[in-house]
Amino acid sequence: MLLNVVLGLVIPIVLGCWILRKNLKLILIFFPLGVATSSVANNIGFNYFWRLLPEFNNHSFSALPFDLGLFPMAGCLMIYYIKKHRAHPWIAVFVTAFVLTIVEWIAKESGRVLYFNGWNIGWTYISYLLPMVIAYGYSTIFFRVFKSYN
DSSP: OHHHHIIIIIHHHHHHHHHTTTOHHHHHHHHHHHHHHHHHHHHHHHHHTEEESSOOSSGGGGGHHHHTTHHHHHHHHHHHHHHHSOOOHHHHHHHHHHHHHHHHHHHHHTTSEEEOTTOOHHHHHHHHHHHHHHHHHHHHHHHHHHHTTO
């Protein structure tokens, strides 16, 4: 579990906060959405499609560091990249989902993630793509609504 905490929580939070140190508002605004979408996806997935080592009675407990670190920070960094560098939003969404899928593929190949019930790396990509689309859609709505208040 220490490995999950270090790789899934500590490193992403430290690196993300360092990269976003001049844009901490992005973390305050979008990080909770990332935690929520990640938690929902993992709670469904752990019951029907995958396992992450080490296993506990509550199967999703292993993913808690990732739900509170890597996944929401990835969404924040994606939104930052879109806004700061004027990146094409859909390319950023697809690339972010792809990078997260590669990270999970490495974990799967090393035996830390186990799939069942027909789950595969393609479904994994879709499971990362959907929350990134939600994050981008939410950010678009958020910036339109609050732009009108300035």
